[in-house]
Amino acid sequence: MSATAKSAPIVLLRQAPDARHAFGAEPPVLHGAGSEVYAQGDRADRLFRVEFGAVRIHRLLADGRRQICAFYLPGEVFGFEADGVHHFFAEAVSATGLTALRGGAGAEAAHDHLGAALRSLVRAQEHLLVVGRQNAAERIAAFLLDMAERQGGLEQFDLPMSRSDIGDYLGLTIETVSRVFSKLRAQGIIRLLGLRSVEVKKPGVLRAMCE
Amino acid sequence: MSATAKSAPIVLLRQAPDARHAFGAEPPVLHGAGSEVYAQGDRADRLFRVEFGAVRIHRLLADGRRQICAFYLPGEVFGFEADGVHHFFAEAVSATGLTALRGGAGAEAAHDHLGAALRSLVRAQEHLLVVGRQNAAERIAAFLLDMAERQGGLEQFDLPMSRSDIGDYLGLTIETVSRVFSKLRAQGIIRLLGLRSVEVKKPGVLRAMCE
DNA sequence: AGCGGCAGCGGGAAAAGCGCGATGGGTGTT
DNA sequence: AACACCCATCGCGCTTTTCCCGCTGCCGCT
Numbered sequence: 001m002s003a004t005a006k007s008a009p010i011v012l013l014r015q016a017p018d019a020r021h022a023f024g025a026e027p028p029v030l031h032g033a034g035s036e037v038y039a040q041g042d043r044a045d046r047l048f049r050v051e052f053g054a055v056r057i058h059r060l061l062a063d064g065r066r067q068i069c070a071f072y073l074p075g076e077v078f079g080f081e082a083d084g085v086h087h088f089f090a091e092a093v094s095a096t097g098l099t100a101l102r103g104g105a106g107a108e109a110a111h112d113h114l115g116a117a118l119r120s121l122v123r124a125q126e127h128l129l130v131v132g133r134q135n136a137a138e139r140i141a142a143f144l145l146d147m148a149e150r151q152g153g154l155e156q157f158d159l160p161m162s163r164s165d166i167g168d169y170l171g172l173t174i175e176t177v178s179r180v181f182s183k184l185r186a187q188g189i190i191r192l193l194g195l196r197s198v199e200v201k202k203p204g205v206l207r208a209m210c211e
Numbered sequence: 212m213s214a215t216a217k218s219a220p221i222v223l224l225r226q227a228p229d230a231r232h233a234f235g236a237e238p239p240v241l242h243g244a245g246s247e248v249y250a251q252g253d254r255a256d257r258l259f260r261v262e263f264g265a266v267r268i269h270r271l272l273a274d275g276r277r278q279i280c281a282f283y284l285p286g287e288v289f290g291f292e293a294d295g296v297h298h299f300f301a302e303a304v305s306a307t308g309l310t311a312l313r314g315g316a317g318a319e320a321a322h323d324h325l326g327a328a329l330r331s332l333v334r335a336q337e338h339l340l341v342v343g344r345q346n347a348a349e350r351i352a353a354f355l356l357d358m359a360e361r362q363g364g365l366e367q368f369d370l371p372m373s374r375s376d377i378g379d380y381l382g383l384t385i386e387t388v389s390r391v392f393s394k395l396r397a398q399g400i401i402r403l404l405g406l407r408s409v410e411v412k413k414p415g416v417l418r419a420m421c422e
Numbered sequence: 423a424g425c426g427g428c429a430g431c432g433g434g435a436a437a438a439g440c441g442c443g444a445t446g447g448g449t450g451t452t
Numbered sequence: 453a454a455c456a457c458c459c460a461t462c463g464c465g466c467t468t469t470t471c472c473c474g475c476t477g478c479c480g481c482t
Contacts (some may be wrong), residue, residue: 059340062422067340082329088336111321117328118293124335125299129270129278132342132382136469163430171343173470178431195430211273347439374460384440389461406448406460 028052028097037090037098044081046100047113050074053096054160057088058168068169070124071161073150077101077116093161131171134210139170140180141209144190148200156199239263239308248301248309255292257311258324261285264307265371268299269379279380281335282372284361288312288327304372342382345421350381351391352420355401359411367410 028051031037037048037055048055050072057078058068069088072078081087101113130142143166151157159166163174163181170177184190189206191199200206239262242248248259248266259266261283268289269279280299283289292298312324341353354377362368370377374385381388395401400417402410411417 057336059337061340061344065344067343069336069339080329080332082326082333087333110325114321114325114328115293117325117332118291121291121328121332121335122293122298124332124339125268125280126270128280128335128339128342129272131339132278133272133276133379168344174430175432175471176469179469182431385460386441386462387439390439393461 026099028099031092031096031098033092033094033096035092037092038079038086039089040086042086044079044084044086046102047077047079047116048090048098048100049077051097051099054093055090055096055098056093056161056165056169057090059088066168067171068165070120070127071165071169073160076119076150077113078120080113080117080120093165136170136172136176137180137183138209138211139172140166140177140184141206143170144198144200145203145206145210148203155201155203156193156197159196159198237310239310242303242307242309244303244305244307246303248303249290249297250300251297253297255290255295255297257313258288258290258327259301259309259311260288262308262310265304266301266307266309267304267372267376267380268301270299277379278382279376281331281338282376282380284371287330287361288324289331291324291328291331304376347381347383347387348391348394349420349422350383351377351388351395352417354381355409355411356414356417356421359414366412366414367404367408370407370409 031053038044040059052074054074055072055078056068057070057072058066060066070078071093078090079086130139134142147159148154148157161169163177166172167174167177181190181192185192187205189200189202191201193199242264249255251270263285265285266283266289267279268281268283269277271277281289282304289301290297341350345353358370359365359368372380374388377383378385378388392401392403396403398416400411400413402412404410
């Protein structure tokens, strides 16, 4: 954990009004890497839109095992709950800007939010297939393709999260994640441009791995 | 697969109008065990409410591996998709009655459906924790508690699905499912009243296993 | 420069769970 | 009744992944 872990949002970003922020009236709030956006048990009274950076949604078992249920990247909306109380933790993966969307209880707000909620649901269910039935290499392949696609489909993209985050997202240990990355690199399927940056050389091979 | 596998709904149930069916005007449609409710790729233009029986939502990999993402029990609503196309298969687990809820595109319908969608989302995310980070015994324990709770919280309840379904839901093989059941029985934690019926003797132990 | 902390990488032993085959019980069919 | 068939159970060897270990490189601090 970084020095800013668990701290409250630290800066209200100064920024000119911007048409991209159609939902929220307020400018984005900056969260430092590792800082908590909300905790399990908090009241869930609004949604968040990621403007930049990345957010992880996770939950802990009593002995410290962690499962990251989802990552949210710029443009994506998170914070849904069924009963007004958060069942998970949300933390900034890296320096992250969030805008809050006042979640009105009205029918119109529901209509606005339903689409985003359904996208989260489909994503969670597809992730269940990966975690439940694919082996380590297949999980990493699926993860890389998903991250590439959500960042515009370019062959070169960032992994904002640590190996530990990736492991906890895919249900693997960091050792296994590291080994699979090394093997993919040795086979010329990917190139590691840095710890947090990847280039996919053979996307077809990755796609074939996921079936 | 049973004889009715993949068949269309076979009977339009004759039934008197019933106040429980507040949403749908139509009487429930009976689906035989194993019959398909919708397939991956079908148009998603309505939701379904389970009146009796059970439904599984699943997806297949190219080599036949299967992940069941969710079971739906009486009173629960399923069929949500983000983009008008089903990404998963839905099949009746046993003889099942379904009522269709016309999914209007309007704001009011969205409001009605948002709650059910959010319950599915929370359930999927909690299931991710089970599949991603818990061992075989913990998964079975969590599964039993979940099924018990959703059937009224009694210590004795039905498992409408086969061992194979349970395995594909929890990311285990049927052999592992069977072995864990036997171990729990040998420890006096559960009692098997039949292949599809369980009595939980020590719910506290099960709860402790899930942490 | 030197030091300490942290993240990633890799090796070897160990465990968990899988795959296969055999057995047995229940159900429906001939 | 006899049979076939499906499903669940169980034993055993094997693969995969984890667990525990130390090494390396980077970064910030003194």
